[in-house]
Amino acid sequence: MAGKAPLVVVGDALLDRDLTGHADRLAPDAPVPVVADCAERVRPGGAALAAYLAARDGRDVTLVTGLDDGPAARELRRLLEPWLTLVALPMSGGLPEKTRVLAQGRPVVRLDRGSGRVHRATAQARAALGPASAVLVSDYGRGTADALRPELRARPPVVWDPHPRGGPPVPGTRLVSPSRSESRLFTAESEEDEGSPAGHDGNELRTVAHEAATLVRHWRAAAVAVTLGARGALLSYGEHPLLVPVTAAHHGDPCGAGDRFAATAAGLLADGALVGEAVEGAVTAATAFVAAGGAGGVLDTPHPPPFGDDPADLIARVRATGGTVVAAGGCFDLLHAGHVGLLQAARRIGDCLVVCVNSDSSVRRRKGEGRPVNPLPDRVRVLNALACVDAVAVFDEDTPERLLAELRPDVWVKGGDYAGADLPEAALLQEWGGQAVLLPYLDGRSSTALMARAAGGGR
Template sequence: MVHLPSFQNTRIMIVGDIMLDRYYSGDTGRISPEAPVPVVKVNDHEARPGGAANVAINAASLGAQVHLVGLCGAREGAADEAAKILEERLSAHGVTCHFAFVDGMDTITKLRVMSRNQQLLRLDFEESFAQVDKSVLTQQVAAVLGDVDVLVLSDYAKGTLSDAASLIALAKQAQVPVVVDPKGTDYSGYRGAMLITPNMSEFQQIQGSVNSESELSTKAQALREQLALEHILVTRSEHGMSLFSQGPDYHLPAKAKEVYDVTGAGDTVVATLALGVAVGLELNQACVLANQAASIVVGKLGTSTVSPTELSLAIQDVVHEDSGVMNAEQLVYTVRQLQAQGKKVVMTNGCFDILHAGHVSYLQAAAKLGDRLIVAVNDDASVTRLKGAGRPVNNVSRRMAVLAGLGAVDFVVPFGEDTPQALIAEVLPDILVKGGDYTVEQIAGGAEVIANGGEVKIMHFEEGVSTTAIIKQITGE
């Protein structure tokens, strides 16, 4: 179990592309007579720090002492309006700003038009800072570097980090670990960093398409060695995140929940991860914190942050660090690791359309048979084939989210066939459990589990409780 450390005395420096995120919100009630587009009657507007500035806000929200270095626009030597707003907002969060102002250029600004909590349009106001002299930036980094515990390079490909290599060299000389959130198609400038955190799309831009877990591992390890990196963390959206180091690969599934807005989630991950590194957590543990933080922030609108209280409460719900929703390949890999450690893996399956007391007591009993419990869930199409039109009531993402939130359940995996036989034959749990009036011979996957030396157990659901009965009661049938 990971615990949330205090970040109060942690000092972090973030260098990267600073942006201002503007939000204009209002109701839409008609279509413009000028073009087939909705008319938004703006009744609210907000400005938030974005890009590297959002990483800084995230780190500050967790209690760290934050220094932010970056380039902003100016006119006749004075900061432009966007830069002034950024300094004001960042200072209010306790962030120390070290801005280099570039005369004749504008601070990067992104304007989003919102209605009914949906983004309708985004306008980007930006010019690349790639050709700007970075000597002032480098001097500011060098002046502060000796007083920080970790350096984060937040690259949004806007030119601030066009000479990332010199900053990494300065950090290595000062023995300060470097965490990089990368962009672009050339990662050579990040050589020698401690850790880079590409998302899956960014990783495939560099290493080509990935079609399996083994291929991802092979390509990640090749990139790690090529760039002399200690670690690569690939963030994978609904598939969680995977850490590649000199030792065994480490996968963390996504903490299932409905995603409201992914804006800024990567900033939250890199800020939380870097703070974990700064306080001396094992990297696996820092990844657990970052994964939990990401699961919180995607449930909020726009560039958002996570408070220590939110993160502390979230990790208290973690029974096992690597639990959550997985695909079949990730699950098989994890099960083999667990079995190699002598852990007993239990597996069951079902539709679980409307979770009720009978399901909960059944799953609690199943979990007591071993060390980890897997629940395989019929996808929507297979539920419809089995249960008829109108089912499922809840889609597979919601059903998996509810199951993953139960303390008894460790792993949730979807399947599309009418029975999970093929999946069970691949996973090969130590104990296969099924609820209902079955014989062992009738249970899908039972023969394969027994042939592998496992057991098959039949358990009964709680009497008088069923999804069908609940639906009939609601509809009055």
């Protein structure tokens, strides 16, 4: 969707692993299940998951978080960098890692390691917050939000997703989104501080409404939305709460649903939605997220391309049989006959075609605000639907040189509307014996011309 506002996410990143197998017996030396044939899936966690999900929505995202130089942080960078801008804060200790072992899709045990903590902000992080139109704080209690608290006080976030280990949201935050268990804990702490613990009468909805109203006052937030899992969320501005139910109950893996809720709510508020509208949209998005399998189900392909074959694997298979690898590139915002003709011709040159497509932020820098019309996941899906396209790879820079250096295609194709001087990739291809070529382009076809005609009513 075009026109989505950019978002800065501030918080503590994790690296999450799922080891998924099956268990049909107990170990002989202890009454514990033996989980066999485990498959490993690695994905962003914590604030990194919230930022990643917002970026996959087609939004320009900057993530400010603590990262060290260890293997877990390097893996997280690999997962995130094609999708968003990373601003790393120095941290002591290693990046926190969370490993779940699942049998028949159900968690058996969780293993945590990494005690890394952010102790100070940087000038780059402060500069990223300065012009930010909207900020989401995803506080997992590892110090990122605390290090930037003065800047956050000066520009209160649109959403603060709290954690028992973290500090309170800054006054003026537009929406705070604790879970039910967090709401109970934070309310008990606030009432203890105020010396006036309230009794609860056994009516859970009444209790949640009391907790949300208490936290609005205690945190001096504009609103608090307590997430209630399969029952939706309760939104309070301090009185007369609004219950936002789910449209359909799902009992899938809820891992990451809170991050999905916070990322959606923050994005909608950044786009100008009212708080109630943002909470309704966030409940819908979190429900769909759980129905799709939670973080594990949605992130089966945790790096571009979101759909289709992995380009590196495809190229390796083609090269193993002595085949020729062809690559073509572009924004492909509104796919038209000129694009299709070019890609069909490119595919006939060799034994596979990899399309290198600009990320949303890259398109925006090249084409201006309002572009792309179609977000990256939609553009990739349409390209992969073409029979002539074997794989899609995404690059975030203005030009694809870095990606081409990784893929090392034998042939690089551009449309005939490019002059030789406009092909800086040509010299790069020569480094590994590749060749850049121009192919004829259907005259008069362009995404810009199509949009101009549409804006003019088709004249």
